[in-house]
Amino acid sequence: MDEVTNGGLANRDGRVPVIKLDSPSSQSEVSLNSPGKDNKGKSHSIRSKLGDKARKMVGKDTKGDNGEKVGKGDKSPSMQDRLLEKLLQQVIPVEDQPKNQDGASYSNRIERPAFSLPTMSANFRRFNSRIGVVFVFQARVIRLLSWQKYSHTISLLAVYTFVCLDPHLITVLPLAGLLLGVFIPSFIARHPAPPVTLSTSFEYSPRGPPIAPAPTVRPVKELSKDFFRNMGDLQNCMEDFSQIHDQVLTKLAPPMNFSNEPLSSALFLFLFMSTAAMFIASHLVPWRFCFLIGGWFVIFSGHPAVAKMLADAHDQHLAPRESEAESWLDTWVSKDIMLDMEPETREVEVFELQKLDSRGEWEPWLYSASPYDPLAAPRIANERPRGTQFFEDVAPPRDWEWSEKKWNLDLWSREWVEERIITGVEVETEGERWVYDILYENSNPEPGVLHEGKGKVSQKPKPTWEEGVEGEGKKGQWRRRRWVRLVKRVVVTKSPGEG
Known part of the structure; x- marks a missing residue:
């Protein structure tokens, strides 16, 4: 060596x-x-x-070309x-192959x-x-x-x-x-x-x-x-x-990653005000003398005698007051920083769909996120509505939970029909607030259904209930009504890195 x-x-x-x-x-x-x-x-x-x-x-x-094992000396x-x-x-x-922002790989530019x-x-x-x-x-x-x-x-x-x-x-x-x-x-x-x-x-x-x-x-x-x-x-x-x-x-991570939200909010306010103040008054600060004094302090603190003096001063004067300063800061933050601790709430909706059977009775069909109106894309494509059969199976959105125990019937059916610009329906303003399909004369009971011996009938949308022609057609094959319920965000108590 x-x-x-x-x-x-x-x-x-x-x-x-x-x-x-x-x-x-x-x-x-x-x-x-x-x-x-x-x-x-x-x-x-x-x-x-x-x-x-x-x-x-x-x-x-360790096998040779002929399938025989090669000795140690031939390795x-x-x-x-x-x-x-x-x-x-x-x-x-x-x-994985690294990709740029456009989704194209870097393999044609850099070979690693x-x-x-x-x-x-x-x-x-x-x-x-x-x-x-x-x-x-x-x-x-x-x-x-x-x-x-x-x-x-x-x-x-x-x-x-x-x-x-x-x-x-x-x-x-x-x-x-x-x-x-x-x-x-x-x-x-x-x-x-x-x-x-x-x-x-x-x-x-x-x-x-x-x-x-x-x-x-x-x-x-x-x-x-x-x-x-x-x-x-x-x-x-x-x-x-x-x-x-x-x-x-x-x-540094706990006060900055909002794990302690009041403390992080206080630091955010302090940094925001400091940024605004320095944006206005930064030209008034004597930066040369600040850097001069700071540099001299850093270099002199490396001297053994000065380092020992600073350590003794810290142990005598600063260390006994650290807990007092921390408690004062926590008290000030808890009193002066007011946060909205209530979780965010939203309103979700589900539509109860019923279908008219051959006996003329309304049969409960399912609960869907879509009203399945006459001009809906699945309806025109002759697709079945999607949803769940029972009310209890309706689940809240991901990362949300129910804020109320029961579903509430939306009594203002006219409003959600107008918001969605739904046509070809009749709104029930009293009673159970059903919204019925309108079946006009000389029209198919279902859009897109083929009659025997005939091609697909192209329908022209008729005037709706808004134009005062409720009596021109009969009730169609589907009806729906809207139920609403409040949900709130799920409060996560653990950080993503914790088990």
Whole structure:
């Protein structure tokens, strides 16, 4: 195992520290990952299934062209990879093809290879050999902000102060960074200073031809110490991201996702008023001094003495009053934020359909969401009405529940007939409020029904009850009336992620 890789970048100063946060989710993950009895049984069953599948595939792959088994010495070097790929094809579901907003797939524009274990392994090795530059930068930033070298941190404060006082200097930073961080070190590497001699007078001279090769950044060698340093730093960064992700969800998600609706409403009002105020008065805020003071506070808080002083002040003055502040906020929110806690209510309707039988009696047919009027599309197409036969089988819409115990008969039949612009019917304004079909002379009892020996009769709609001609026709084969009932939204007490 090599110690270092010449030209390679890796963080050799020490491990990138892992953020330690008291997160219940991280503790639960540790407890879930502990080898319990249930997990042992599940993992054992999965291993046994994968082992059986592997033995079957090995039996197929280790046969030669003549059907004879090939010895161990004749195995191809990619047998493991091919075996694992076949296993993953059986275990991992096929991914859906990504689509754009118009519904067309992206396959004609971007070709992305599917998941493959050999490709994943090769890409990880290449990635880990080259990610050292990120960890070196991260370690230098931590060393800079933790005041390990006072001269470096004070220089950072000076540069930050100049940029805050004159924001136009921010355009100089990338140019100066290229000069001081790339070009000058590269030139010095090609024109190194002569070795120190016994002479007390020394002066660096950039003259003369280059006497050293140009510096290049090379990937670190696999299985070297730098390679494993990068793996350790990558492991710690993954833990840092997981901790930060869990803390953000724990601290920020509850007041923002309206799980506590009064608190989220109060925050919404505060943000709305702040947005309106900043929209008007943002030009009056001294942003340069705000950023200057804020940046100095952040950088000085990394000093060990200042950090200890801030921690002591928090423990003495802020921590004892946190519960008092939370209780005051909860009291203010409960008193001043008034919410409509009643669920939303709507009115639903159902039509009771009855059909005239051969004896001249009205037979209950079914309860339908449509009035099945003479000009309805299913009626013209000679289709049977759809619905349920019993009143008790009528269900509320999805995500709604009944708000009333009984159905109420709609006594204003004329109104819903006018709203739907229904023609060819007779409205009963008293009694049971039935709406009858009108059967005119020389017309089919049902639109679209064929007479024997004749073709389909085309009917012209007759005048309706609105035009004062109720007596011109007889009652048709169908009648209906409208029932209404109130429903309310179902109150969901659990979030979608809870079981």
